Amino acid sequence: MSRFVCLLFCLVAAYHTYGSLTFRMEKDYPAVGLHLKLLAGGEPEPIAQPKIYSYTFTIDDVSTNHDLFDPRELWYATQHAGQWRDTSNNLMILGHITHQKPDVPTAAGPHVERKAFDEAMETDAAALDPNDDGQLLKWLTLFTGQTPKPFQKLKTPFKLSEVRFYPLPDETTLAYLFRLKGHSASGAITASDWYCIVIAIADGTPPAKVRTEIETKFFPSVAPISRAAAINARRNTKELKAFTPGSRKPNAIPDHPSRETAKKSIANMDGWWFAETPDYIFLSDVRSALGKRLVQTLQNTMPAYRKALVKLVKPYSETEEVHVVRIFENADDYKRHVGESHEWSSGLWDPGHRELVILSGGKDASDTMEIIRHEGFHQYLFYASDMIPNAMWYNEGTACFCEGVKIDNRGKVTFGESANRAAHVDQELDKVVRAIPDVINLDYNGFYAKSRDRLLLNYSTAWALIYFLQKGAPSNRRYAAYTSILPTYRKALLETKDCAKATEAAFEGIDMKALQSAFADFWKRGRNNARRYDPLTAR
Numbered sequence: 001m002s003r004f005v006c007l008l009f010c011l012v013a014a015y016h017t018y019g020s021l022t023f024r025m026e027k028d029y030p031a032v033g034l035h036l037k038l039l040a041g042g043e044p045e046p047i048a049q050p051k052i053y054s055y056t057f058t059i060d061d062v063s064t065n066h067d068l069f070d071p072r073e074l075w076y077a078t079q080h081a082g083q084w085r086d087t088s089n090n091l092m093i094l095g096h097i098t099h100q101k102p103d104v105p106t107a108a109g110p111h112v113e114r115k116a117f118d119e120a121m122e123t124d125a126a127a128l129d130p131n132d133d134g135q136l137l138k139w140l141t142l143f144t145g146q147t148p149k150p151f152q153k154l155k156t157p158f159k160l161s162e163v164r165f166y167p168l169p170d171e172t173t174l175a176y177l178f179r180l181k182g183h184s185a186s187g188a189i190t191a192s193d194w195y196c197i198v199i200a201i202a203d204g205t206p207p208a209k210v211r212t213e214i215e216t217k218f219f220p221s222v223a224p225i226s227r228a229a230a231i232n233a234r235r236n237t238k239e240l241k242a243f244t245p246g247s248r249k250p251n252a253i254p255d256h257p258s259r260e261t262a263k264k265s266i267a268n269m270d271g272w273w274f275a276e277t278p279d280y281i282f283l284s285d286v287r288s289a290l291g292k293r294l295v296q297t298l299q300n301t302m303p304a305y306r307k308a309l310v311k312l313v314k315p316y317s318e319t320e321e322v323h324v325v326r327i328f329e330n331a332d333d334y335k336r337h338v339g340e341s342h343e344w345s346s347g348l349w350d351p352g353h354r355e356l357v358i359l360s361g362g363k364d365a366s367d368t369m370e371i372i373r374h375e376g377f378h379q380y381l382f383y384a385s386d387m388i389p390n391a392m393w394y395n396e397g398t399a400c401f402c403e404g405v406k407i408d409n410r411g412k413v414t415f416g417e418s419a420n421r422a423a424h425v426d427q428e429l430d431k432v433v434r435a436i437p438d439v440i441n442l443d444y445n446g447f448y449a450k451s452r453d454r455l456l457l458n459y460s461t462a463w464a465l466i467y468f469l470q471k472g473a474p475s476n477r478r479y480a481a482y483t484s485i486l487p488t489y490r491k492a493l494l495e496t497k498d499c500a501k502a503t504e505a506a507f508e509g510i511d512m513k514a515l516q517s518a519f520a521d522f523w524k525r526g527r528n529n530a531r532r533y534d535p536l537t538a539r
Contacts, residue, residue, distance in 0.1 A: 021090045021205040023217045028225050031267040032081045032096050034180075034195070037221035039092045042084035044269035046283070048337065049261060049324060049353040050074050053111045054387050065387050068111035072142065075101040077261065078121065079143060081195075082268035085336075088203035094268070095143055095196035097177070100135060102126040114257055130194055136177060140166055144175055144198060151177070154215060159223045161191040165211070172201040174210060180224055192224075253278060258322045258354060277303050284327040286360050291329060294365050298325070298372065301407045305373065306380065308405070308413035311536045312470075313398070315384035316494050323379055325356045325372070334359040347371035349378035351387075370403045377402040391499040392447040393440045394489060397462030401470060415535060417467070417527075424460045425523065433520045435461045437512050440503055464523070467530070472522045475533035479518050479526070485510065 023037040050073045055066045081096040102120035104112040120126060129135055133151075141147050148166035156163050163178045180192040197218070201210055253259075253276050262281050266272035275282045275295050280302050282295050306323075328334035335343035338357055342348055346368075347358040356379045358372055377399040381390060404418040425432050439447075439461045447458050469486050473479040489506035496502055522530070 021086070021088070021199075021201060021203060021210050022213050023221070026221055027270060029082065029094075029268045030225055032094070032195070033192075033225050034094075035221070035223045035225050036094075037218050039084050039086045039090060041086040041088075042090075042092060043086075043330075043333070044266075044272060044285070045083050045085045045091075045333065046265050046269060046272065046326065046337065047077070047080060047083065048350075049258070049265065049355050050077055051352045052354055055111070066113065068106070069114055069117065070110065071104050071112050071117055072101060074112075074114065074117050075099070075121075076143065077264065079139075090202050090205075091198075091200040093196075093198040093200075095198070097130075097136070097139055097194035097196055098128065099126040100128045100139060101142055118257075130179070130191070136194065137166075140175060140177065140196065143196060144168060144173065146170060146173065146175075148175060154219075157220045157222070160219065161189075163215075163219055171207050174199045174201070174207060174214065176214065176219075178219065178222065180222070182224070254320070256320065256322045258324055262322075262324045262326075275299055279303065279306055280323045280325060282325045282327060284329070284360075285333070286327060286329040288329075290365060291327075291360050294360065294368060295327065297365075297369070301411075302376070304407050304411035304413055305376065305405065308415075308536060309377065309380045309384070309402075312415075313381060313384055313490070316386045316388075319383050321354075321383045323356065323376075324354060325358065325376075327358045327360050329360050331359060347375045349375045349382070351382050373402045373405050374399045385493065388493055388497050389499055390493065391440070391489070391503045392442050392444060392458075393462045393465065393503070394486075394499075396447065396459060397466035398470075400459060400463035401466045413536065415470070417531065418463065421460055421463045424456065425464045428457065428460065429520065429523060431457055432461045432464055433516050436465060436516055436519065439465070440507065441500075443500075465519070468519050468522055470535045471530040471533045472519075472526060474535070475529040476522070476526055479522060482510070482515060482518065 020040075022040045024040040025042075026035065026037050028035050050069050053068045053070070055068055078099060079095050079097065081094040083091060083093040085091050099121055102117075102123065102125040104116050104120045106112045106116070128139065137148060137151075146168045148168055151164040151166045154163040154165055159181055161179045161181045163176060166175045166177065168175055176197045177194050178197070179194050182190040182192050197214070199210060199214065201207060259276075259281050262283055263274055266274065266283055269285075271287065272283065272285045274284075275298075277299055280298070282298055284291070284295055286292060286294070302323075326337070328337065334357070338345065338348060338350070345359075347356070349356050356372070356375050358368065358375070360368055378395065381395060381398070400418060400421055401415065403421070404416040406414045406416055408414075435457055439458055442458065448455060450458070468479070469482060473482040473485075485506045488508075489502050492505035493499060493502035496505075
């Protein structure tokens with residue numbers, strides 16, 4: 001091998017030893033008033049809604065449910081201004097340093113009410129002195145989860161007032177604080193709020209090289225947003241709001257903390273947008289015309305769907321919850337958001353974060369709508385049951401029952417058969433009949449723990465049973481003995497707060513073999529009446 005070829009080989013090998021994290025595209029971010037460069041190939045990445053911890057407090061034998069939060073997570077959401085991830089999984093996080101985390105009184109250990117936290121953020125306890133190095137260090141420690149070493153003051157580009165580098169114990173994570181120059185009314189030079197940039201290196205690029213990239217490419221790009229950009233931002237906001245149906249008056253969209261948190265989660269994310277109805281907010285990064293038509297379809301149909309669900313499953317109490325739906329266009333972004341344990345899915349209701357998360361199906365809009373109706377029922381039932389866990393046969397069976405919903409142009413909702421579910425029951429009727437006693441007693445782990453074939457059988461059995469109880473039993477006098485099962489289950493669930501006891505109460509006095517025989521008879525020769533029966537008209 002010649003010396004030239006050897007040298008070339010070594011250079012190529014060295015190049016591939018580490019990645020090429022750098023900064024290229026410049027963007028305006030009006031929500032934080034900054035113009036800056038992003039990671040090359042970086043795409044905006046939303047953070048999840050703050051996780052919710054449900055507590056039941058009992059006073060004088062009266063129990064009430066409360067949604068509580070981790071105060072650090074609530075605080076982090078107020079200081080987090082955006083994050084971007086490149087194709088090599090490098091992550092850039094932008095923070096806007098405005099408040100310390102206040103101490104909030106609580107009766108539930110580490111968790112607090114959102115209202116109490118919001119009120120605490122308005123007090124002196126959350127005030128942050130931008131000239132107090134100790135407070136800045138405390139802020140950065142909480143924001144990164146690492147205790148920094150003493151900062152190094154860096155050479156400052158013209159438009160910045162100060163730049164600091166804070167070494168962290170994890171050398172693959174780089175943290176900087178910076179502030180911009182400003183001018184007072186008298187012309188004196190002032191300093192802006194502090195901002196923070198955190199870079200988490202994932203592609204093997206040496207930290208020293210990344211530091212050079214940040215200090216020679218990122219910081220020289222940082223500037224206050226221009227007046228023209230601010231005007232464009234206001235114009236774009238108007239265009240965004242216009243995506244809400246024009247027939248709705250502004251006051252028809254009520255204020256709610258969940259709605260505002262959802263909007264803030266995408267405030268600095270280029271390509272993300274939202275659309276609203278009084279009960280829903282849809283967050284999405286879909287760019288295609290098909291994807292946007294999907295969201296418009298949701299705006300037009302989900303209000304009618306929710307009204308139908310209220311008739312089908314009457315809520316235990318009146319709620320003013322906003323249903324948050326986040327729709328991803330990219331499968332990798334979806335998987336990262338829902339986590340490794342759910343990356344196999346195309347949609348899920350995440351009760352811990354109060355989000356319905358969907359992967360857009362592109363051209364397969366009908367499949368996506370089916371998933372949204374299924375997972376949307378889980379979302380609705382969670383609130384309608386006052387957060388009391390439901391039995392799997394009822395929860396999954398009714399969610400599958402909702403897959404066959406049709407909504408016409410006038411908003412009329414029809415609960416029909418799910419063609420795929422029906423075909424599977426037709427094919428495996430004997431197995432479905434035998435599985436009924438087992439399926440109604442399965443808990444979450446039992447429902448999902450078996451093989452894929454058994455899981456499919458569990459879903460089909462739960463769906464077919466609910467279909468029989470919702471449409472078959474009330475449409476034919478031969479099966480009238482089973483019309484009390486669903487209302488008894490709902491009543492017992494509210495009284496006992498225990499889905500196993502509610503299931504036991506629902507099937508008490510029911511001869512299981514007779515039920516299996518009636519179901520088999522219905523499926524073979526009694527479905528014509530059921531297909532015509534509307535379960536909403538009798539409610």
